[in-house]
Amino acid sequence: MLDRPEGLDDADLTAALATGWGWQPHSLTYRPVGFGAYHWTATDGDGRSWFVTVDDLTVDPEPAEVVHAGLARALATAGALREAGLEFVVAPVPATTGEPVRRLDARYAVSVFPLVDGAAGRFGPHRPRDVPEVLDLLARLHAATSAVAGTVQRADLDVPGRDGLLAALRDLDRPWTGGPFAEPARRLLADRADHVAGLLAEVDRLVARVAATGSDWVVTHGEPHPGNLMWTGAGLRLVDWDTVRLGPPERDLWFLAGDTGTDALVGWTASTGRPVDPDALALYRLRWDVADIAGFVADFRRSHRESEDTTAAFGYLRGYLT
The missing domain is CATH 3.90.1200.10 (Aminoglycoside phosphotransferase (APH), C-terminal lobe)
Known part of the structure; x- marks a missing residue:
């Protein structure tokens, strides 16, 4: 997405990463790539790099709760495929609660992936x-x-x-x-x-x-x-x-x-x-x-x-x- 998400700034995302994944971004850079979700690259205090995705749950005609549940199920499936030995699956890193994706607020949900070098x-x-x-x-x-x-x-x-x-x-x-x-x-x-x-x-x-x-x-x-x-x-x-x-x-x-x-x-x-x-x-x-x-x-x-x-x-x- 070329435009940044409305009503969401980097401070909101920083807080979500600290609360949900237990690390404070050392750097956070918006990446206008793809179409349909919003993306950032981030580094944590240990120098590890991450790909952070924010989905807008309100663009679908279904209620946001239903969209979030479907997204969580899909990302959990990706995690299960990765655990089954499919190394080509770039699956999300679970939050500290074990969730593959977390609600950021009423509108947005955030997920975190390893940053792939390629x-x-x-x-x-x-x-x-x-x-x-x-x-x-x-x-x-x-x-x-x-x-x-x-x-x-x-x-x-x-x-x-x-x-x-x-x-x-x-x-x-x-x-x-x-x-x-x-x-x-x-x-x-x-x-x-x-x-x-x-x-x-x-x-x-x-x-x-x-x-x-x-x-x-x-x-x-x-x-x-x-x-x-x-x-x-x-x-x-x-x-x-x-x-x-x-x-x-x-x-x-x-x-x-x-x-x-x-x-x-x-x-x-x-x-x-x-x-x-x-x-x-x-x-x-x-x-x-x-x-x-x-x-x-x-x-x-x-x-x-x-x-x-x-x-x-x-x-x-x-x-x-x-």
């Missing part, structure tokens, strides 16, 4: 030369399902934010007043309303087909794109585990299929004994786009201001809808 990828398609290594990593992850059977949450096949997007489609005949991008967003959506409705109908068709397969679900990361991978001297590392859920393998695999469909995944069945479901790949590829549309529309329907983040978000929404 080169991060960039969001976008995987480089072809990286695909075999990433597939091996995902195969190991999926094979570890039994280690987190009592912890991992089950994924929902439907689009997150679907109800809000449907409400927005029904509310296109009057001005939106949430902020500077509200009306431009309404006009964009109004111009493409039939198209978006068609995308939702296609999601429904694919959900029905995937649900009908009855195939076994596995533990999946949910967003293993290059931006969540780090190349280190000790090997590949996978970060950002707030999206970990039980789901079809294709929930991860579609990120590697690219425009060639299953062609990039020819080795998957040979190594895992499990065929790739083209319908599931198509569902998750489409679901990603529609979920982004729903999220951006929801952001612009509620109160917002013009900033680097909202300007970027409007650009992404315009890209999807035009």
Whole structure:
């Protein structure tokens, strides 16, 4: 995130780290990276380096308590995977109470991770030369399902934010007043309303087909794109585990299929004994786009201001809808 979180300063975070993890930051530096959470790097009095993440629990339509519980369960799953021997999992460091994430206040929650020394990828398609290594990593992850059977949450096949997007489609005949991008967003959506409705109908068709397969679900990361991978001297590392859920393998695999469909995944069945479901790949590829549309529309329907983040978000929404 390019913008810092509203109503939260470094003194608040310093106090949270001292109370929750038992150390006082010697240095604390905001890092405008990623999209969806806020990040800092910190060093403690012993010179150890940490990556500190703050999540805004109010951006989801669910109550903050529900969002926090889901985040805690996801990060606990990451911790269990790490304990099960998956060294590529960058899991949170538990607080002194054992919690993987702690409420900072009514709006925010904080978690702490070891700072990984390596080169991060960039969001976008995987480089072809990286695909075999990433597939091996995902195969190991999926094979570890039994280690987190009592912890991992089950994924929902439907689009997150679907109800809000449907409400927005029904509310296109009057001005939106949430902020500077509200009306431009309404006009964009109004111009493409039939198209978006068609995308939702296609999601429904694919959900029905995937649900009908009855195939076994596995533990999946949910967003293993290059931006969540780090190349280190000790090997590949996978970060950002707030999206970990039980789901079809294709929930991860579609990120590697690219425009060639299953062609990039020819080795998957040979190594895992499990065929790739083209319908599931198509569902998750489409679901990603529609979920982004729903999220951006929801952001612009509620109160917002013009900033680097909202300007970027409007650009992404315009890209999807035009």
